[in-house]
Structures are given as structure tokens and as C-alpha cells.
Amino acid sequence: MTDTATEQSPRADAAHEHGWLTESSHQTSEGRVLYVRCTRCGVRRVDLQPHPLLPPQSLSRDCG
Numbered sequence: 001m002t003d004t005a006t007e008q009s010p011r012a013d014a015a016h017e018h019g020w021l022t023e024s025s026h027q028t029s030e031g032r033v034l035y036v037r038c039t040r041c042g043v044r045r046v047d048l049q050p051h052p053l054l055p056p057q058s059l060s061r062d063c064g
């Protein structure tokens, strides 16, 4: 239990680690945009990966 107490997740059991599956992605001038979905609770997120060697950053928190 650390962070997600006030997070609005549809029906995620409180403390599972989201298992993000990339549904689609496309290249933009800002970097690579990744549309990911948690395979466990179905929550969606949009990530931006500015560089192939850098980890993606979340653009939106659990919108869906």
C-alpha cells in the first residue's frame, strides 16, 4: 500500500501492479506514443516514449 489510495481506477483491486499491454503505438514528432491497457483491470493509459532507449512516460493516468 503506497500510492494509489485516491486514484480513480474503475475496479482495480487496490494494490496490484498494472500489467501494461501495448495495444497500439505510433511515431510522432515528440516521440513514440504508446496506447497501453492493463491486462488485469482493463484500465487504459497513454505513454510517450521520447527516445527508444528511454522508458515511456505516462501522459494520462488511468483514464478509462
Ligand SMILES: [Zn+2]
Pocket: 012, 016, 017, 018, 019, 038, 039, 040, 041, 042, 043
Ligand atoms: Zn491494472
